[in-house]
Amino acid sequence: MENILELFELDFFQNAIFASVLCGIICGIIGTYIVAKRIVFISGGISHASFGGIGIAYYLGFTPMLGASIFAILSAIGITKFSKINNLRQDSIIGIFWSTGMAIGLLFIYISPGYVPNLMSYLFGNILSTSNTQLLLMLGLTIFIIAFFCIFMRPIYYIAFDKDYAQTNNKYSDILNTILICLVALSIVITINVIGIILSIAYLTIPQATANLFYNDFKKITLASSIICPIGSLCGLIIASIINLPPSASIILTFFSFFILAYLYKKIYTTRLKRTKSI
Amino acid sequence: MEELIELRNITAGYDNNIILDSVNMKIHDNDFIGVIGPNGGGKTTLIKVILGIIKPMKGEIIFKNNKTKNLIGYLPQYNIFDKAFPISILEVVMSGLMSNKKLYQRYTANDKALAMNLLNIVGLENYSNYKISEISGGQMQRALLCRAVISNPKILILDEPVTYVDNTFEKEMYGLLKEWNKDMSIIMVSHDIGIISSHVKTIACVNRSVYVHKSNIIDNETLERYNCPIDIITHGRVPHRVLKNH
Ligand SMILES: Nc1ncnc2c1ncn2[C@@H]1O[C@H](COP(=O)(O)OP(=O)(O)O)[C@@H](O)[C@H]1O
Ligand SMILES: [Mg+2]
Numbered sequence: 001m002e003n004i005l006e007l008f009e010l011d012f013f014q015n016a017i018f019a020s021v022l023c024g025i026i027c028g029i030i031g032t033y034i035v036a037k038r039i040v041f042i043s044g045g046i047s048h049a050s051f052g053g054i055g056i057a058y059y060l061g062f063t064p065m066l067g068a069s070i071f072a073i074l075s076a077i078g079i080t081k082f083s084k085i086n087n088l089r090q091d092s093i094i095g096i097f098w099s100t101g102m103a104i105g106l107l108f109i110y111i112s113p114g115y116v117p118n119l120m121s122y123l124f125g126n127i128l129s130t131s132n133t134q135l136l137l138m139l140g141l142t143i144f145i146i147a148f149f150c151i152f153m154r155p156i157y158y159i160a161f162d163k164d165y166a167q168t169n170n171k172y173s174d175i176l177n178t179i180l181i182c183l184v185a186l187s188i189v190i191t192i193n194v195i196g197i198i199l200s201i202a203y204l205t206i207p208q209a210t211a212n213l214f215y216n217d218f219k220k221i222t223l224a225s226s227i228i229c230p231i232g233s234l235c236g237l238i239i240a241s242i243i244n245l246p247p248s249a250s251i252i253l254t255f256f257s258f259f260i261l262a263y264l265y266k267k268i269y270t271t272r273l274k275r276t277k278s279i
Numbered sequence: 280m281e282e283l284i285e286l287r288n289i290t291a292g293y294d295n296n297i298i299l300d301s302v303n304m305k306i307h308d309n310d311f312i313g314v315i316g317p318n319g320g321g322k323t324t325l326i327k328v329i330l331g332i333i334k335p336m337k338g339e340i341i342f343k344n345n346k347t348k349n350l351i352g353y354l355p356q357y358n359i360f361d362k363a364f365p366i367s368i369l370e371v372v373m374s375g376l377m378s379n380k381k382l383y384q385r386y387t388a389n390d391k392a393l394a395m396n397l398l399n400i401v402g403l404e405n406y407s408n409y410k411i412s413e414i415s416g417g418q419m420q421r422a423l424l425c426r427a428v429i430s431n432p433k434i435l436i437l438d439e440p441v442t443y444v445d446n447t448f449e450k451e452m453y454g455l456l457k458e459w460n461k462d463m464s465i466i467m468v469s470h471d472i473g474i475i476s477s478h479v480k481t482i483a484c485v486n487r488s489v490y491v492h493k494s495n496i497i498d499n500e501t502l503e504r505y506n507c508p509i510d511i512i513t514h515g516r517v518p519h520r521v522l523k524n525h
Binding site: 157164 | 355
């Protein structure tokens with residue numbers, strides 16, 4: 001136990017703690033939009049496609065996360081635009097972006113001279129190496145997303161529900177929609193840092209599904225998952241350091257346990273409620 | 280009658296496929312336009328062009344009054360929504376108010392009262408807190424009709440509004456439309472020539488081109504001249520207006 005307390009004094013662990021909480025808040029909010037709008041698969045595509053940006057960044061020698069952000073935003077916009085073209089089907093487009101992005105990343109990392117980065121940390125995350133700069137960027141995105149959702153909750157809600165209709169009675173709906181898809185892309189890049197390309201979907205779906213068990217209103221689900229997600233994320237990180245597990249795995253399994261417990265609680269609670277009623 | 284919108288030489292379609300060719304049309308205040316035409320003739324496309332959902336390839340849409348642009352109520356042809364989307368009937372109806380509000384503005388008690396009043400009119404007063412997953416297609420259609428009129432639009436556009444509703448509500452709806460028509464211009468797509476004849480003031484025949492017929496009575500010869508074959512069975516009240524079989 002003493003070891004754990006010592007751990008809290010280490011800079012890298014403090015950074016990891018902040019990262020887990022900030023990423024939780026960001027994804028709690030953005031994930032609700034993703035789940036409600038059923039763009040989980042698009043998000044998977046964006047996450048994998050951004051590996052292409054990481055590879056190119058390595059080759060050209062700039063920050064990998066900048067490369068990832070550029071690729072994430074371009075593929076988010078690309079998938080949305082190409083899906084509108086008639087004889088192209090959206091899931092095929094996603095498949096194309098998904099695999100081509102990964103291939104570009106692999107290629108550029110292969111031809112990069114010298115040091116070969118640890119691929120595993122991009123694929124499965126490396127929360128313990130969160131830098132101060134990354135933390136600052138995460139904080140900025142968190143504040144922006146909270147403000148954006150607080151101010152524009154109503155139009156965001158309606159755009160997610162019926163984009164065509166929103167377009168007919170709101171001249172800003174196109175701009176809002178584009179901002180939203182960019183926020184989705186940037187949030188995914190944040191999760192890549194924390195939990196990795198392959199696992200990023202966990203942050204965007206499991207806490208939201210948990211919140212959805214109890215609430216059936218977009219605003220309430222957003223609020224609930226922006227609380228559940230950082231708590232699960234933090235618990236996962238701490239459990240990982242106590243029993244020495246990979247943090248990514250631990251975080252996801254914590255999310256999953258929350259979900260199962262919530263599900264069972266709801267099941268038992270509603271059966272009991274029915275029984276009391278029938279007496 | 281004041282002119283609200285003018286379509287000038289509009290050509291529109293999808294990808295490179297032209298669906299509407301050189302369309303000229305004017306929409307006036309307090310008009311009631313019945314839009315008819317064969318399946319695939321381009322009725323829905325025409326409506327989407329007016330709404331700005333589809334950008335025309337050629338030509339222009341002129342809004343005589345800039346405010347009109349944001350004052351169009353719309354009931355889409357298909358109500359295929361994600362049934363599991365977490366939204367209540369009341370919220371669906373109030374979403375029609377977006378055009379009247381600043382993006383960040385919240386709802387007032389007045390907005391809610393307005394929505395409740397409309398739900399009451401269409402017989403959904405006890406369903407306001409139901410989620411869209413908990414109501415039928417016909418009930419959803421009524422809620423969407425409320426969404427279309429809640430902003431008190433200058434123009435109300437209905438694309439085959441009776442698809443999902445029962446006969447009782449269909450009759451009620453025409454009554455409502457007549458009432459609303461005093462304050463707003465209505466454009467309604469329908470296959471039912473009988474209904475068109477008894478409710479509208481102007482008929483627009485859409486089949487690649489658009490012919491505007493400034494009366495609510497139309498005969499076979501005119502329809503043929505407009506290149507607008509209608510082969511939909513009417514209620515039998517106006518058999519002579521149904522096009523003869525080829
Ligand atoms: N999203 C679309 N993409 C491509 N073609 C379309 C699309 N929507 C409609 N069409 C085509 O445009 C034509 C006109 O369609 P539409 O305006 O819906 O007809 P209507 O409403 O008169 O039945 C049809 O041939 C249809 O196949
Ligand atoms: Mg149609």
